[in-house]
Amino acid sequence: MTLFLLRMRPAVAASALLLAAVVAIAIIGPALAPYNPYEIQHLKVNQPSSPQHWLGTDEFGRDLLSRLLIGIRPTVMVAMGATVIAAAFGTFLGIVGAYGPRLVSFGIMRSVDILLAFPPILLALLAVGFWQSGVVSLMAVIGVVYTPHFARIAQSSTLQVMQQEYVQAERSMGASPLRIVFRAILPNILSPLMVQATLTIAAAILLESGLSFLGLGIVPPEPSWGQMIGTARSYLSINPMYLVWPALCLAMTVLAINIIGDYLRDLLDPRLRQ
Amino acid sequence: MLSVEGLSIGFQSQDGVVPTVQNVSFNLSAGEVLGLVGESGSGKTLTSLGVIGLLPPNASVTAGRVVFEGVDLLSLNQAEMRKLRGRRISMIFQDPVASLDPVFTCGDQIIEAIQLHEKIGRGEAYRRAVALLEREHVKDPARVMRSYPHELSGGQCQRIMIAMAVASRPQLIIADEPTTALDVTVQRQVLDILERLNEEVGAAILLITHDLGVVYEIADRVIVMNGGRLLEEATRDEIFRRPQHDYTKALLDAMPALGKRRDRLPVIERGGATDAPRAMASAAPPAPREPGPPILEVRDLSKTFLIKSGMLAQTQRYQAVDNVSLSIARHTTLGLVGESGCGKTSLSRLIMRLTEPDSGQILFNGTDIAQLSERRLFPVRRNIAMVFQNPFGSLNPRLSVQEAISAPMQIHGGVADRPRRVADLLDAVGLPRNAGQKYPHEFSGGQRQRIAIARALALNPSLVICDEAVSALDVSVQAQVLNLLKDLQAEFALTYLFISHDLSVVEHISDTIAVMRAGRIVETGPADAIFAAPQEEYTRILLAAVPRIGIEREDRQERLQ
Numbered sequence: 001m002t003l004f005l006l007r008m009r010p011a012v013a014a015s016a017l018l019l020a021a022v023v024a025i026a027i028i029g030p031a032l033a034p035y036n037p038y039e040i041q042h043l044k045v046n047q048p049s050s051p052q053h054w055l056g057t058d059e060f061g062r063d064l065l066s067r068l069l070i071g072i073r074p075t076v077m078v079a080m081g082a083t084v085i086a087a088a089f090g091t092f093l094g095i096v097g098a099y100g101p102r103l104v105s106f107g108i109m110r111s112v113d114i115l116l117a118f119p120p121i122l123l124a125l126l127a128v129g130f131w132q133s134g135v136v137s138l139m140a141v142i143g144v145v146y147t148p149h150f151a152r153i154a155q156s157s158t159l160q161v162m163q164q165e166y167v168q169a170e171r172s173m174g175a176s177p178l179r180i181v182f183r184a185i186l187p188n189i190l191s192p193l194m195v196q197a198t199l200t201i202a203a204a205i206l207l208e209s210g211l212s213f214l215g216l217g218i219v220p221p222e223p224s225w226g227q228m229i230g231t232a233r234s235y236l237s238i239n240p241m242y243l244v245w246p247a248l249c250l251a252m253t254v255l256a257i258n259i260i261g262d263y264l265r266d267l268l269d270p271r272l273r274q
Numbered sequence: 275m276l277s278v279e280g281l282s283i284g285f286q287s288q289d290g291v292v293p294t295v296q297n298v299s300f301n302l303s304a305g306e307v308l309g310l311v312g313e314s315g316s317g318k319t320l321t322s323l324g325v326i327g328l329l330p331p332n333a334s335v336t337a338g339r340v341v342f343e344g345v346d347l348l349s350l351n352q353a354e355m356r357k358l359r360g361r362r363i364s365m366i367f368q369d370p371v372a373s374l375d376p377v378f379t380c381g382d383q384i385i386e387a388i389q390l391h392e393k394i395g396r397g398e399a400y401r402r403a404v405a406l407l408e409r410e411h412v413k414d415p416a417r418v419m420r421s422y423p424h425e426l427s428g429g430q431c432q433r434i435m436i437a438m439a440v441a442s443r444p445q446l447i448i449a450d451e452p453t454t455a456l457d458v459t460v461q462r463q464v465l466d467i468l469e470r471l472n473e474e475v476g477a478a479i480l481l482i483t484h485d486l487g488v489v490y491e492i493a494d495r496v497i498v499m500n501g502g503r504l505l506e507e508a509t510r511d512e513i514f515r516r517p518q519h520d521y522t523k524a525l526l527d528a529m530p531a532l533g534k535r536r537d538r539l540p541v542i543e544r545g546g547a548t549d550a551p552r553a554m555a556s557a558a559p560p561a562p563r564e565p566g567p568p569i570l571e572v573r574d575l576s577k578t579f580l581i582k583s584g585m586l587a588q589t590q591r592y593q594a595v596d597n598v599s600l601s602i603a604r605h606t607t608l609g610l611v612g613e614s615g616c617g618k619t620s621l622s623r624l625i626m627r628l629t630e631p632d633s634g635q636i637l638f639n640g641t642d643i644a645q646l647s648e649r650r651l652f653p654v655r656r657n658i659a660m661v662f663q664n665p666f667g668s669l670n671p672r673l674s675v676q677e678a679i680s681a682p683m684q685i686h687g688g689v690a691d692r693p694r695r696v697a698d699l700l701d702a703v704g705l706p707r708n709a710g711q712k713y714p715h716e717f718s719g720g721q722r723q724r725i726a727i728a729r730a731l732a733l734n735p736s737l738v739i740c741d742e743a744v745s746a747l748d749v750s751v752q753a754q755v756l757n758l759l760k761d762l763q764a765e766f767a768l769t770y771l772f773i774s775h776d777l778s779v780v781e782h783i784s785d786t787i788a789v790m791r792a793g794r795i796v797e798t799g800p801a802d803a804i805f806a807a808p809q810e811e812y813t814r815i816l817l818a819a820v821p822r823i824g825i826e827r828e829d830r831q832e833r834l835q
Contacts, residue, residue, distance in 0.1 A: 165667035174655035187672035
């Protein structure tokens with residue numbers, strides 16, 4: 001394992017370690033928390049870092065480090081889950097939209113256009129309004145919001161790839177549509193989708209934070225990073241570090257995801273392999 | 275006027291500077307046409323880019339001097355160089371459609387080129403632009419000035435490029451493969467224009483090309499490059515009559531030439547095991563098999579495309595294939611020739627049933643496959659294979675060579691030991707066995723075309739359609755692939771439908787010829803007869819347009835009249 005990490009580029013290795021830590025904390029986070037993250041202490045409101053509370057406390061005197069540690073789980077689950085949902089459905093719709101029968105693809109792509117016309121936050125607001133808010137519904141809603149982006153990218157890349165002679169060659173050999181999709185099209189449209197996926201994870205975290213900020217996402221007292229950033233805004237002048245810590249965690253995680261995404265794209269493309 | 279002394283260019287890489295052009299020297303005097311000949315990778319384009327200071331960022335001049343009218347170009351800074359480019363030195367590039375800006379009209383672009391170098395009003399510049407186009411015999415210059423590049427043909431775009439290049443009356447024109455993307459008849463016209471402008475304007479032309487025929491037509495002197503070195507420099511007559519260097523001789527030999535049919539083309543041996551020619555089981559190629567009954571018969575095949583050019587435009591009918599009939603006897607090669615847009619590729623796609631025909635019959639082994647459903651067609655597909663034009667596009671970059679060649683076997687099944695079959699096929703096309711584990715981007719164009727041929731042969735098809743299969747290849751590689759196709763035809767009892775715009779290649783490989791124009795077959799017959807005595811006017815025009823070494827153009831036209 002160490003050898004494997006050493007052979008990678010340093011930035012990639014660091015990102016991989018960071019992401020591994022994030023995922024590990026998402027699983028065992030509650031056990032690591034030094035304090036009860038829900039315990040309200042009115043005498044310790046908005047404190048800066050101290051030996052007792054390494055990262056300080058929030059507006060209710062709760063330990064920030066503990067809240068950050070357990071806030072990972074909903075953040076990571078929503079972001080990853082939403083991206084997987086969006087990537088899977090979006091890619092499927094996009095390929096069918098480019099490769100399928102004319103009427104079907106017309107229907108798909110026009111629906112995608114309509115979905116794209118909605119501002120994502122509005123769409124999410126609508127959907128969350130109907131369902132209970134919580135991790136699973138956030139995942140589904142944010143997944144649906146980002147599905148059209150994947151569909152568009154998959155469709156335009158598929159149209160491009162279909163012009164390539166190797167797809168004609170497959171057809172001339174009598175390859176079935178399924179084979180053409182899985183052997184010729186999918187591997188060749190993976191790069192832009194991979195880039196989109198890393199962007200979507202970051203965007204999903206931000207959208208989740210936006211929704212939580214509006215009270216439609218993760219419901220307090222459960223914390224999530226986005227929700228913490230949203231709340232911390234109001235206390236910026238009293239306790240600026242309250243905003244900095246969750247924002248830093250978020251930024252580092254998103255950066256790591258982007259670096260890993262780039263690396264995966266290179267790894268999957270034989271032309272870029274060393 | 276231009277003198278290049280000991281020019282060396284290197285590419286920066288991780289292991290230091292890789293020398294790519296080494297110690298190239300030549301002179302060019304005013305009004306002279308100098309042909310710079312070489313295959314891809316010979317460094318000919320890099321040399322020209324070095325001369326005008328447009329090297330890619332990772333390349334740099336490591337030694338030498340470039341003196342243009344007493345000024346050392348290499349010592350000039352960017353701004354001074356920019357002034358010189360376009361005004362005193364112009365360039366014409368290979369792909370005219372790609373080198374024009376698609377969002378401006380052609381007129382705007384010529385006017386801009388004129389105004390960049392002369393302080394004159396727009397009206398005056400417009401009149402000059404029209405005059406330039408008229409001098410190039412462009413029909414209806416006013417309309418061409420209003421058109422966008424995509425609305426014009428490749429030949430017309432190249433004339434626009436030439437008009438832009440000569441707008442400032444440059445002393446030196448560098449033309450990099452100016453006719454390679456064009457049809458023979460259009461190439462003829464563009465060469466005429468270049469030659470006339472050279473006489474009228476008095477500009478020296480550095481003509482970079484891989485086509486020895488083109489060089490023979492208009493060059494005064496020729497230099498030959500290979501592997502980044504200058505091998506030979508001589509006058510045109512010298513180089514074609516008495517080539518000194520072995521490489522020049524081999525290059526001249528490897529070129530299929532009209533009227534000189536040979537069984538095999540001599541092949542230029544190259545270093546490196548991967549590019550080694552195919553090892554033959556016996557020294558002599560197997561004897562060609564006797565032609566049999568027709569394997570493919572096409573009867574009255576037609577296809578019309580409906581084209582809508584804009585939202586409000588009327589739908590236009592475009593008859594791509596118009597009542598075409600042809601037949602190919604078993605174990606023979608039918609060469610289908612015609613200029614771009616004549617419908618030859620549409621026809622091949624119809625026969626492959628990649629597009630649906632409107633009417634007509636395609637009899638393959640006596641069965642009409644024109645209207646079969648994809649399911650009924652499936653068993654037929656294993657007997658017809660296709661080799662595409664572009665070896666860089668016809669192989670899926672994500673599949674290893676092993677997977678690419680196994681593809682037909684995976685689709686149709688029926689081969690028990692696939693790895694073994696792939697190894698046999700790699701042997702047959704002269705590639706090393708370890709090639710299977712590599713990916714297409716690791717191979718050169720000629721090697722990729724061999725991979726594509728191996729894939730086509732995977733299921734022992736009886737008919738192979740080669741659509742411009744050697745057009746994208748260098749002369750020496752083209753010779754190798756043509757030889758390979760001929761050997762494989764004898765070895766595996768293949769029948770070819772060989773589609774090409776290159777008449778000399780078609781003459782070399784074909785038993786019968788069909789000439790296509792505007793969707794119709796205008797002439798068919800045995801290859802020898804057609805090339806010796808063409809009956810149709812169009813065939814004669816086509817043949818007359820092909821540059822031929824040793825025959826001056828005027829003689830050629832007279833001979834055919």
